[in-house]
Amino acid sequence: MTVTPNPALDLTWHVDRLQPGETHRIDPGAARAGGKGLNVARVLHSGRREVVAVTTTGGAVGAEFAAELVASGIPHRLVPVGGATRRSIAIVDETSGDATVLNERGIALEPDEAAALAANALELGRTADAVAICGSLPPGFGPDELGALVRTLVDGGVPVIVDTSGPGLAAAARAGATALKPNAEELRAETGLDDPVAGARALLGLGARLVVASLGSEGLLVVSADAPGGIRARLPRTLHGNATGAGDAAVAAIAAAFAETPTLGADTREAADARARLARRATAWSASAVLMPFAGDLAPEHSALELEVVVTTTSTDGSVGTDPEASA
Template identity: 80%
Template sequence: MILTVTPNPALDLTWHVDRLQPGETHRVDAGAARAGGKGLNVARVLHGEGHDVLALTTAGGAVGAEFAAELAASGIPHRLIPVTGTTRRSIALVDEASGDTSVLNERGASLAPDEIAALTASALELGRSADAVAICGSLPEGFGADELGALVGSLVDAGVPVIVDTSGPGMLAAARAGVSALKPNAEELRAETGLDDPAAGAQALLELGARMVVASLGSEGLMVQTADAAGIRARLPRVLHGNATGAGDAAVAAIAAALAETPDLHADTPAAADARARLTRRATAWSASAVLMPLAGDLSPEHAALELEVVVATTDTGSADADAQPSDPEASA
């Protein structure tokens, strides 16, 4: 079983407009509402691909009730921690003319100490028996970098592979706790390491203690780096247009599935190297196929065909030609 943990979930609201014109009134078709946040999107992808997954998150208030009802209807196995604060909303406006997506993410309510304790205890209880744990998204007030680092450290000490996809100090705390994999994008890497070169930024996270870094680099594709082995770059040799808000989450789903199958994915062995190459190809294809879908958390039926198109290169420096991976505008949602 793969456990996903979403400390700051959201009710995702998505509208598609023919052409988004700031300051103007737009008439649109009915929007879609879906239980979301990065970890929920990861769980949707894994569930859709037939993996045994359990989604752990919180829900509160009237929005939380709608969130819980949609999640129940989705059929995704889950456990909800009730909280006092209202579940936040995330609004995506997809401009069909340009292919760009504008996202408004509410920050989310603070978690009380007893709510933090309940979330952490459930994550440890469920995570210790999981094949892999994915902790994803922004962190609500009250559950910060220290709490995330402690949770990651406890799971790692229990021998559970853990992937973290978050930004800010939480990323650094997860690295120091020995996280199995981090999944930043280029902007997050630059912000937290102060380094413009993604390979150098990834190396800095590895030196802090992360075992593997999988970075989505927008138009330059995807990069996988470990401390002891050559880096890998991958790209799709054509541009895809659509809703890219779930692209990074699809990549995390691929990483979680790979870690569940090969816990020592970071190792400097031929078997681990082969597994990393397969992961890089699949994560790139899943990320690209997510762009083709109207809602985050879904993969296009074309993802298997896209996987055959992915160009993969091994490099010691992390510098390989890449020019056509869809953009990854994922601010930790």
């Protein structure tokens, strides 16, 4: 299950070359039900994994959002709210491959709306193999509400992955989140540490059990609270394109990994192998998402990209070695 507290109708336009201050003539854009959790659900659904997306919807934009979600075929449950669903605008420069993104701020949820979102997430999440709570937090559903939802699900034995930023990241860690997925900037901003390993360990020290940090061109880092050392994975070449859905693809890989191996963070050979597979898959899925025009999609070559990923293990003394899974 995915939970998106602050969804958006994603609007995407592609231009040959973006020139600020100039008028551009472009082909019709695309509108999709989005927000990070919806993108995660799209990746899992396209991979034929059973998934349900829980989110809110409101206003005229929310009606368009709901209609697109129905058309996508992704199972979902929508919680009606009084405020209008926000919009997220991405303008992709085809020449450079860069995407300029404008995100509207979410409208505040009323107390009863926030409670309804949490109640629906708990009802469906209690029987899920994994729950991913993703994206920014709107006013009315802040770190306290997020922490309470995480704690209840974790106490019920459900693996919970959280991908958010700011105070919500620390709140999820303190609530005992099974996994956190910050990027390098979010990790640095929340912990004040430049070294991603130290930053990941700081979040584990708050109570999280696993941290999967996406580090851009430097790849990905996996660190467990219950096992020494860590795992790094990277693609030995740079892919250019729309990176807006790369982190969401990594979260989808984490959710799939927990569904396959609930003891993913344990200090066992089986769990270590599973973490190496996760590092490889998450890196490849993130990279393949960059090649696609819209967030929530993986390029057909994502399986081939897994074979290119270089996976290494880092011991507690900082030495690096090739992981057995790297040559699998």
